[in-house]
Amino acid sequence: MYHSPWLGRKRTGAVVASLVAVVGLTGLAPADAGETPPGGRRGPVVLRVIDGDTIEVRGDGRVIPDGAVARVRLLEIDTPERGDCFSREATARTAELLPVGSRLRTERDVELKDRFDRYLLYVWNDKDVFVNESLVRSGHATKGLFEPNDKYWPTMTRAEDAARRAGAGLWSACPTP
Template sequence: MVVLRVIDGDTIEVRGDGHIVPKGTVARVRLLEIDTPERGACFADAATARTTELLPPGSSARIQRDAELTDRYDRYLLYIWNEQGTFVNESLVSSGHAEAVLFPPNDKYWPVISQSEDTARQAVAGLWAACPETTEPSVPDMPARPDLPDGPPAGVPDVDCSDLPGPVWVGPEDPHRLDQDGDGIGCDTN
């Protein structure tokens, strides 16, 4: 498989080699068991830059699937190793460029990846140092926006704004961290 471009820290575009992604097919890949900050959020640019260092456009990569091959957005859900043999999903977590996130039934490397997050948190590495955890202010009686489609529910593989056609209503709950300005509307800022 050949890396064509890095979309963000946890999503890339590839050309398949016929092993898992059909030969010649251009497809989006969502890296399994990790989540990087969304565009515009704290540490998003650093996460995207690190993914680009690990998977530069034009490089080859080895991939592995888990129980589910694609998500509802037709992205391939994969584990990926770069030309140097680095397990990219785990590397992004261990350096603090991503969080470990489990979306069952895809859990093949969960013990390794979750341990890497524990280590990165303890070392206050990457986003754990750059992005202080803040508690979201409660938004009393936030009115719904019937003119916007509902955002993706919690429990589905992580979704980025690049996966959606435009702004979505996320309300006070925002399981995919799509709302950068706290107004209840995801993907409405650049």
């Protein structure tokens, strides 16, 4: 079970950045070798960014059933909840990394879904950026272990250590959890 360090956290001041509305296609994510259908690449399509660590996608039949609309919780990270310090910035950064209409490459770990029926996934965007790690490294998220899903835990730990040392994002904008 996972417990967020953001629960019960007080807002610490005015939020500097406003949520960026990102609309339009920006390209297609790379597909696994040999699995690219004629005329295009496959991968779930981003329908909307719900918050910094949750998105809604349309499945492509690999991990998420073809055509199914599903919520995806980005594994091994935690972003501030709505109303908490740096939540808008985290959501805006996720929207920049995962624009509406773009295709993703996803990877699962041990458990596929959480108790809220969200898919628990690692996500790479159309530029092959590991979004989960990028959000932690830039200080828009903290690492968050969802046992037994821990495949990239050393990566997330190094990313958070670097963000803390640099005072990136929430590490300088918000009191530490």
